[in-house]
Amino acid sequence: MKKITIAIDGFSSCGKSTMAKDLAREIGYIYIDSGAMYRAVTLYSIENGIFQGDRIDTEKLEKHIGDIHISFQLNPETGRPDTYLNGVNVENKIRTMEVSSRVSPVAALGFVREAMVAQQQEMGKAKGIVMDGRDIGTTVFPDAELKIFVTATPEIRAQRRYDELKAKGQEASFDEILENVRQRDYIDQNREVSPLRKADDALLLDNSNLTIAQQKEWLAEQFNIVVKEQEP
Ligand SMILES: Nc1ncnc2c1ncn2[C@@H]1O[C@H](COP(=O)(O)OP(=O)(O)O)[C@@H](O)[C@H]1O
């Protein structure tokens, strides 16, 4: 069967990676969490003195961008890929509120996006990939055969992220998470380079009232429809 490219974009914390990972596992495709790459660049910046308070030393980051190597390795325990920054597993570190609160300004920098998009396009060259993020259907893979744009209300998304952090035993405040979700949505939609928007040919999914199982089933249906259409 001919392999296709699947792009899943949308607002923060709405369940993109949950559905992307599940689908990739089921159909034997590679899964790439592009947000993890921007989070890893942010962690590198925090750990290497590139932030002065909230200010980003963009000159320093640009000088070091070539030293930031991000890769993914399947974690046999979770069955999902973990993110590695220069050979070190940073999967837990990149999910903290500290990284969440600093990632969107880093991801708005043109040279950061250029470097990440080049790596993402290289990863998807052979197709057979599910990638989730903000600009996958618009910039990274504009020719993707299946494009989805996911959304849910900010309150529902913040609650999902709150439950997740709690379950991991991390300190979290619902109000702080809601504020972060809103702030990131704003920056992501209003930046100059590749702002978050639905590609004209993307299917819209509001999963506010869907369970994980329901959205998984919906996505599998969309995949089957597109694959059938591709058949000669
Ligand atoms: N339909 C859903 N209903 C309830 N919780 C969900 C749903 N989809 C995802 N989640 C949970 O919400 C949290 C955020 O999902 P995630 O896939 O990380 O979102 P995103 O990749 O869009 O940021 C996770 O803890 C996930 O288990």
Ligand SMILES: Nc1ccn([C@@H]2O[C@H](COP(=O)(O)OP(=O)(O)O)[C@@H](O)[C@H]2O)c(=O)n1
């Ligand atoms: N393709 C992408 C993916 C993420 N990002 C940025 O990276 C941040 C973190 O992405 P993420 O997918 O981990 O966000 P969550 O929705 O999982 O919290 C986003 O808020 C965006 O600022 C981006 O600019 N482009």
